[in-house]
Amino acid sequence: MPCMTKLQFKNKWVLVTGASSGLGAEIARQLAANHGANLILLARRKDKLEQLKSELEGNTGVKVKLLIADLSKPGEVDQALDDILADDQLYAAVLNAAITHFGPHRDLSWTEYETMLQTNVNAVVRMTNRLTTYFENNNHEGGLMIVSSMAALIPIPYQAVYSGTKSFLLGFATALRFELKNKNFSITVFTPGGIETEMTEGEKFNDLRNWLTPVSQVAKDGLNAFEKRKLTHIPGFSNKMGAFLIKLLGRKFILTRMSSIYKSSLLKSEKSK
Numbered sequence: 001m002p003c004m005t006k007l008q009f010k011n012k013w014v015l016v017t018g019a020s021s022g023l024g025a026e027i028a029r030q031l032a033a034n035h036g037a038n039l040i041l042l043a044r045r046k047d048k049l050e051q052l053k054s055e056l057e058g059n060t061g062v063k064v065k066l067l068i069a070d071l072s073k074p075g076e077v078d079q080a081l082d083d084i085l086a087d088d089q090l091y092a093a094v095l096n097a098a099i100t101h102f103g104p105h106r107d108l109s110w111t112e113y114e115t116m117l118q119t120n121v122n123a124v125v126r127m128t129n130r131l132t133t134y135f136e137n138n139n140h141e142g143g144l145m146i147v148s149s150m151a152a153l154i155p156i157p158y159q160a161v162y163s164g165t166k167s168f169l170l171g172f173a174t175a176l177r178f179e180l181k182n183k184n185f186s187i188t189v190f191t192p193g194g195i196e197t198e199m200t201e202g203e204k205f206n207d208l209r210n211w212l213t214p215v216s217q218v219a220k221d222g223l224n225a226f227e228k229r230k231l232t233h234i235p236g237f238s239n240k241m242g243a244f245l246i247k248l249l250g251r252k253f254i255l256t257r258m259s260s261i262y263k264s265s266l267l268k269s270e271k272s273k
């Protein structure tokens, strides 16, 4: 891989998808406050994005544009990309939006799984294709960070489709990085473990709460890896240890234990209803 200079976000336009809550909102806050980046924030909830826009413009003086789009709808993904690329100003993008379902696989209908696949996989591949073409064809400097998960390395029972989507992203984006011709453009895959966000709210996660990391720490770690144009990045000691242990002890051993821990957390939340 070619030697590259670090990404420098100051006064540049950076897209963050899934910026209305959790990791995306925190990445946006840190990009504005610590890096002076101008932001394009994308999600479905307009009110949340508007709140964040006025917070960031008021506190940091950066410019913020909003894109209200539902990434589970292919037409809206394409329209968003047209808007993002229209003025040829994009420097970087964090493809972070995703959904999960924590519960038995049989609980969701096929339509609900299609929505998850479209949001977590199809929209990310579509956006990556268009953004990569933009950076490669124009020889623009910049970077793309795809938010995967530790679930890509250690698949999570009771979040089977979600784990599959995150594995897909890891394989897809790491392979693609080695096809890039523009030496000033990089793709980074970020694989955080459990984070305190809306995704892990609710009683189902009660037994797993000790495993969750504050979102500000995870966002800082991810942006640091992105800035350095790392190929992949696992944040935190316990996640790195998890990735090591699954190699050492094997998937069957680790997943048998994880399965019983996740099942017990689910059952306790069912009983308390």
Ligand SMILES: NC(=O)c1ccc[n+]([C@@H]2O[C@H](COP(=O)([O-])OP(=O)(O)OC[C@H]3O[C@@H](n4cnc5c(N)ncnc54)[C@H](OP(=O)(O)O)[C@@H]3O)[C@@H](O)[C@H]2O)c1
Pocket: 017, 018, 019, 020, 021, 022, 023, 024, 042, 043, 044, 045, 046, 048, 069, 070, 071, 072, 073, 096, 097, 098, 099, 119, 147, 148, 149, 150, 191, 192, 193, 194, 195, 196, 197, 198, 199, 200
């Ligand atoms: N939380 C964890 O434990 C954890 C662990 C590892 C990796 N991750 C990854 O971190 C990323 C962020 O997750 P989070 O924990 O911050 O979850 P979150 O708080 O639920 O945020 C998810 C974001 O995605 C957006 N989103 C969901 N569906 C969308 C759609 N159809 N169209 C547009 N935007 C959509 C949501 O916005 P709207 O609802 O407003 O559209 C929201 O801004 C995800 O990729 C997730 O897989 C999370």
